[in-house]
Amino acid sequence: MGDNPSFREHGDQIPGVVGGVVGRVNDLAYAEKRERLEELAPEELAEIEAEDEGDDHDLPDLPRAEEYDEVRMRCAPNPNGPWHVGHARMPAVIGTYKERYDGWFCVRFDDTDPETKRPDLEAYDAILEDLEYLGFEPDATFKASDRLDIYYDHARKLIDMGGAYTCSCSGEEFSKLKNNGEACPHREKDVETVLEEFEDMIAGVYDSGEMVLRVKTDIEHKNPALRDWVGFRMIDTPHPREEAEEYRCWPMLDFQSAIDDHVVDVTHIVRGIDLQDSAKRQGFLYDYFGWEYPEVVHWGHVQIDAYDVKMSTSTIAELIDEGRLDGWDDPRAPTLRSLRRRGIRGEAIVDAMVGLGTSTSDVDLAMSSIYANNRDLIDEETDRRFLVRDGAEVPLGGSPPDEANPPLHPNHEDRGVRKIPAGDAVLLEPDDLPQREDRIWLKGLGCFQYTRDTLQYTGEDIDVVREGDVDVVHWVPANESVPVRMRTMDGDVSGQAEPEVAALEPDEMVQFERVGFARIDSVDGEDGTLAYYTHP
RNA sequence: GCUCCGAUAGUGUAGUCCGGCCAAUCAUAUUGCCCUCUCACGGCAAUGACCAGGGUUCGAAUCCCUGUCGGAGCACCA
CATH class of the missing domain: 3.90.800.10 (Glutamyl-tRNA Synthetase; Domain 3)
Structure with a gap:
């Protein structure tokens, strides 16, 4: 209509005229549509297909990336402590761009304030470790204080x-x-x-x-x-x-960073919005020297929804000093070390951060999206176990089987089964304790009726479960279970796990059925096995 | 006070440059159903958004103006 203004007064009739044609085209099969389009307008087809290819990227293209021989970026942390979750955004985005453009990035510690933001000598390595955990390796590492x-x-x-x-x-x-x-x-x-x-x-x-x-x-x-x-x-x-x-x-940062960015040939600066005026300040310096300022991408602040603790390195450090957190990897701390100890893969964090894009508005990252990513990564390879929290002991009666053999993983029977002896009594989570005379299915063992404070084996067919009459619950033997202390974001819980949990190695992941995923942290502590709760 | 920037479902995001099957994408979340000897995984479905008001136009999430809300900087911090 831009080309033929005389049509404008009839604009409202257009849908009627065009609608039929559109409808017919929509009814065509994909292959047929593609064929017709190729006949009529091959250039349009090419354009559509080019767009489709671009859809894989979660991040927008870097400005003018194609005009540089190599995309070069830097990650410039202040070494004042291990990283919190929010810090992961920088390497996640830079690292992703590096892969996309086959580029380069360095870590430059901006440690030019020995007083107010006094560097912590251990933080240099701590940050590099955090970076490694996220799955990135810088092409070079500098310290501003050397320069x-x-x-x-x-x-x-x-x-x-x-x-x-x-x-x-x-x-x-x-x-x-x-x-x-x-x-x-x-x-x-x-x-x-x-x-x-x-x-x-x-x-x-x-x-x-x-x-x-x-x-x-x-x-x-x-x-x-x-x-x-x-x-x-x-x-x-x-x-x-x-x-x-x-x-x-x-x-000052503006001076040091401006010079360094030019000296190491940074082409793209990616950083937080708090430095948005920095580019303009540094622009004066670049003008004096006749340099060209790198491309800049600024993003807004990130908050994580799940933490009470304020996400700032200095606040976390204070809480640790006061003894309110056990350390940088306390499960309640919003740090990368904490997530690592809980068994969350760096990749899950990186994916979530990349998903935030690079918009300048402030964003709330839902912890659940990190969990969802992580579950995707670990679910298939993580074996199942029973853990009963705050177990209530109930005697068994009626000659049930001696042993239960549920599979290590329901989708992978080839991995084998577990051995869980039943004994004379089991522990159940208090919420799972049935009403009197009600039946319950102890997973892997069979059906029981709760009579006179005893679970009487009724040995019924699994069909009672399929029909929905009987709930399936997890359990552990009262005598041979393994004490477990599990640290969570909301404090510690204690429980009893099936006997084979004693044989797990530190760093192994498990899924406690109906409880959630956890990482085995140590196996021979005073409280038995120490686990860190990962997520549901 | 001065100067910048931003605003799409609970959360994040695509679409905005170049207005047109956008009654708006995808993921996550929540709920329900199916599968299942886990409340996991998988499958299906439902829920749910263009900040407000004006303007331009045949047509506005998209362009313009005003307002509202939010963020940042104005450090001998990074």
Whole structure:
């Protein structure tokens, strides 16, 4: 109708005219449709098929990816502790892009604040371990604190170009001027003086707070966040890394990161929305140096629905210090280590994170989607076992079979069966205890009627279960069961498992029937077997 | 206060650039049925969304404006 405006007044008649044709086309078989389309408009067909191929990707294409020889990205964590679940988004997305574009990514520890965000020496390796757990291996690893000379050199060049000045205003003073769009007196210092003072900063002549190096941008820029920002500042506290403990003059993230991204040839920066102004700030630096700023993808904040604990490294660290969490891998902690110990595969987390896409709005990740992914991965290979929580002992009567032999996995009978002796009494979960005179089916063993506080074997046919009259429940022998302590997100539960559970190895996964999946953590502790609950 | 950004079912997401079988995709979730000696897995079905109001147009999830709500930055933190 855009081509033939005269049709417009008859627009409402179009459906009637076109509808019949559309209906006929819809009735054609797929192959026939394809054939007809190929005759009429081969170029349309090609387009449709090209779209279909793109449908496999969960993530949108990276901007202008095809214009670079190699897609190069970086993951730049602050090494202040092991990663929480939210941190997985960065490697998940970067790693997925790396695979798609056959690209490259490095880990660069942005550890340029020895004081406020003081690095934790153990966190460097902890983060690399977390990364490995998620299934990624960086192509290179750097520490910003090893690279101060690179930043100093670039600062010197910038000063030479008149792009930076040393400033001794207090933060408060400068902030006031800046908000009014006014320059401070130090802005017009000559290059020689600035250079000298910057060398003094490097030499550690000044104390913390006495002098900074500001990048000259536009003091009247309409966005106050971009006006003459600090590139370097003095910090009295030595860096925790021995290799870096002599430095006193430290670059700010915006400076350090800007230089590093260019030096290692990063083509695509992928990061959180909190750094959205960073790109603009750093743009001034790139302009001075005549560099081109990488493509940027920002995303919003991620929250996970299942945790009471706030997902922040420092909060988790505090809770551990206070003894309210047992450590970084406490099942109640929203950390990757916790999920790993519970037996959740890194891949399940990565898939969930990739599913979030890269939208800039804030998102809530449902823990259930990680669970669903994980169940998909482990269900087929995980053997079944019985675990009775808070078991109530009930004697057996009526000469039931000595032993039950349920399969290790219902879909894989070839794996064999379990041996569960029945003995004189069994443990049942209190909720499963039947009403008096009601029947119940002890899985693998047979039908029982609850009479006079005893389960009397009635030996009926399994048909009673098929007919829906009798509930099937899990059970363990009262005498020979294995004590199990199971740690969950909601606290510990204790129970008794079937005897063969004693023979499981640490790190093995099990599914406790009608309870859920769990990872065996240790087998010879004081409380017997220690398991971590994975998910239903 | 100044400056940015965003808004599709409970959750996440596709579609938005370039308006047209979009009464809106897929996954997850919830519920029901089937399968089953587990409440797992599998199969089937149901549930459920274009923030609001205006405008442009024959036609708006899509374009424009206003509003509302949400987020971020304005640090000598990362």
